[in-house]
Amino acid sequence: MRYPVDLKKDGKFILVTFPDVPEAITQGNDEEDALVHARDVLESAIEYYLGEKKAVPVPKRRIKPGQHFVELPIGLSAKVLLLNEMLAQKVRPAELARRMKVRPQDITRLTDLRYGSKIEGLAAAFQALGKTLELRAV
Numbered sequence: 153m154r155y156p157v158d159l160k161k162d163g164k165f166i167l168v169t170f171p172d173v174p175e176a177i178t179q180g181n182d183e184e185d186a187l188v189h190a191r192d193v194l195e196s197a198i199e200y201y202l203g204e205k206k207a208v209p210v211p212k213r214r215i216k217p218g219q220h221f222v223e224l225p226i227g228l229s230a231k232v233l234l235l236n237e238m239l240a241q242k243v244r245p246a247e248l249a250r251r252m253k254v255r256p257q258d259i260t261r262l263t264d265l266r267y268g269s270k271i272e273g274l275a276a277a278f279q280a281l282g283k284t285l286e287l288r289a290v
Contacts, residue, residue: 153229154221155211157190159183170222172209173197183220191222198232199265207236230274230285231265237281238263251280 160167165179166186176197180186201208210232215221224232238248245259252259261267262277271285278285 153224156213156221172211194222208232
């Protein structure tokens with residue numbers, strides 16, 4: 153999941169916005185600093201959406217040549233997609249645990265954005281929701 157960012161000079165700072173995630177706004181002293189802050193604010197915005205039980209917006213725009221972006225790690229991307237699917241299907245963690253025949257705390261770890269889950273566990277969760285997790289190299 154690659155989220156395009158817009159960088160704009162704002163006085164002595166570089167303003168960072170995400171077209172796909174309007175709540176994610178930050179700034180930096182220079183371009184490099186701004187992009188470091190961009191990753192942090194994007195992850196905070198994702199946590200905000202999930203805390204509010206809202207689907208996390210997925211990137212809609214293609215990255216233009218030379219455009220900056222923040223790419224989520226593959227595990228975090230899979231978790232965001234899983235949590236979005238759980239919200240769409242109105243499946244609570246306890247129900248997912250029942251479908252997967254695992255303990256509820258296993259689902260708590262699987263859906264914790266800061267916990268390093270195995271991709272196989274995430275794929276199994278998608279399967280329990282009637283979906284398939286696919287990875288592609290492009």
